[in-house]
Amino acid sequence: MDTSMGKLSRRMRKWTADILDLPQDVAYDLPRMIMIGDRQLYIENHRGVIHFSSEQLRLKLSKGELEVNGMDLIIRTIWTEEVFIEGRITSVNLKDGEGKR
Amino acid sequence: MNEGWLPRLRGIVTVRLRGGAQEELVNDCLKDGLALWSIRRTSPEEMEFAVQVPDFFRLKPYLKRTGCRIHVTRRRGLPFWLRKAAKRKFFAAGIVLFFATMFLLSSLVWTIEVRGTERIKQEDLLAAAKAEGVYPFQWSWKLPEPSLLAAKLSARLPDAAWIGVEKKGTRIIFQVVESKRPDAAKLNSPRHIIASSDAVVTRIIADKGRPVVRVNTKVKKGQTLISGTIGEPPNTATVVADGEVRGLVWHEYAIVSPLSIQTHVYTGESKTKWSVVLFGRALQVSGFGANPFAQSQTQEKLENLGWRGLRLPAGRLKETVMETRVEEKTLTREEAVQAGIERAKADLMSKAGADAVVKEQKILHEKTDNGKVYMKVLLEVDQSIVKEMPLVQMQGE
Incomplete structure (x- = not known):
């Protein structure tokens, strides 16, 4: 989706988002994460599971990859765009250029 | 989870x-x-x-x-x-059976309660209810509509002014308001009204029956005043004669009235005794000693302990012994005569009834002897002279 987006359309989107004061995740199709301490993590806008073990979960994003490290990880529930993880989370890494939220 | x-x-x-x-x-x-x-x-x-x-x-x-x-x-x-339940058939059947039984038993009418009946017999009401399909162990869904049932029951029981039907779970409550009825008239056999004594009729009103005498007629004791036989000879009927008949009746009284009367008066001297009362028994605590007075009257006054309308079984008793003295009072002849007549009138009223009116009084004869007045008084009284005489029917005709 994002790959097919031209430079112009990307600028248009940024301009619209600035004018309308839209949240960035809506504007750029970015993942949104809600983390409760080290025990719960709620991620929106993922693009599928790449790897899952009790120590690590790697999720595909619209751009790049999200890596969740921890112990005893469980996917409580998973839908096509959302995932709810429980366990003892030690780190959340975003790969491929995007910054950590 | x-x-x-x-x-x-x-x-x-x-x-x-x-x-x-x-x-x-x-x-x-x-x-x-x-x-x-x-x-x-x-x-x-x-x-x-x-x-x-x-x-x-x-x-x-x-x-x-x-x-x-x-x-x-x-x-x-x-x-x-x-699937597990299917394996445990009897257990599953038991559960189903339990709920089914519970449901069936709770949809039965178990008790019928009747409230507010005094004259109407409960059995009568229950019988009427049964006839309308309401009885113990009847299915609740077979019961008629409460308002309809109330109307039908009211029709069956004329003595009930209103019947309310209420269903509370497995209980049916009939609330009955009974109609007030006048007391039934006393049953009387056919009778005449006759004179209770010789009199001159002053007033005659026949409520039922045929008046035979008129006002100002002189009647003898036992004479028919209102006849219980009505109609012309071939077509007669007997009724319960009833009515009001008043007449002037003469009563003669021989009166003896004393010229002096004795009265008890208090001298003012008194003595007080106190007693404590417990559970209906009195124990004297003061005022001991013999009665110091030759003639006396005793007044008792009991005071019970109480608390908020509750009577306690304890109290005190005050006895006042008051000395009396006999005083003799001499009356004049007129006073004695008057007292005698008053006594005669009081006696007459008790005999002739409270509505009797003394029209005239005449002293026929008067004599003073031995400190007493002897006299004969004739009292003319307007009073009821009604007496009932049952009519005996000829049998076997």
């Missing part, structure tokens, strides 16, 4: 996954809308997740594509519970 009622209704299967591209399988399933949850790694090669029974049957093509193998570890929810 709490899944909510819908997945439980459909049944939940916990599945263990072995080999193949397991993440791929999860992604594929999500893409096609299969709901997976509680996904965890049990070992590096094995993964476990929960899925609803309908989704479980759709898993097969994905398994084939990704090369995974599954193994069911846990089954929960209604379908599995039902």
Whole structure:
């Protein structure tokens, strides 16, 4: 989706988002994460599971990859765009250029 | 984990996954809308997740594509519970039977309560209710509408002014308001009204029957005043004669009236005795000694202890002994005569009735002798002279 987006359309989107004061995740199709301490993590806008073990979960994003490290990880529930993880989370890494939220 | 009622209704299967591209399988399933949850790694090669029974049957093509193998570890929810229940037939039947019995028993009428009846017999009301289909151990759904039932019961029981029907669970309550009825008239046999004494009629009003005499007629004792036979000779009927007849009656009294009367008067001297009363027994505490007075009257006054309208069985008794003295009072002849006549009148009133009126009084003869007045008085009294005489019917005609 994002790959097919031209430079112009990307600028248009940024301009619209600035004018309308839209949240960035809506504007750029970015993942949104809600983390409760080290025990719960709620991620929106993922693009599928790449790897899952009790120590690590790697999720595909619209751009790049999200890596969740921890112990005893469980996917409580998973839908096509959302995932709810429980366990003892030690780190959340975003790969491929995007910054950590 | 709490899944909510819908997945439980459909049944939940916990599945263990072995080999193949397991993440791929999860992604594929999500893409096609299969709901997976509680996904965890049990070992590096094995993964476990929960899925609803309908989704479980759709898993097969994905398994084939990704090369995974599954193994069911846990089954929960209604379908599995039902299968278990099917194995325990008698237990399941018992549960069903219990609820069925409970339902049936609670839809029976168990008791019928009647409230507010005094004259109407409960049996009569219950019989009427039974006739309308309301009796113990009747099915509640067979009961007529309460308002309809109330109307029908009222029609069956004329003595009830209003009947309220209320259903409370397995209880039917009849609230009855009885109609007020005048007292039934006393039954009398046919009779005449006759004169109770010789008199001159001053007033005659026949409520029932035929008046025979008129006002100012002189009547003898026993003479018919209002006849109980009405109609012309071939077509007569007897009735209960009733009415008001008053007449002037003469009463002669021989009176002896003393010229002096003795009265007791208090001298003012008194003595007080106190007693304590407990449980109806009195114990004297003061005023001991013999009665110092030759003639005396005693007044008793009991005071009970009480508290907020509650009478306690304790109190005190005050006895006042008061000295009296006999005083003789001499009357004049007129006073003695007057006192005698008053006594005669009081006696007359008790005999002739409270509505009697003394019209005239005449002293026929008067004599003073031995300190007493002897006299004869004639009192003319307007009084009721009604007396009833039953009519004896000729039998065997």
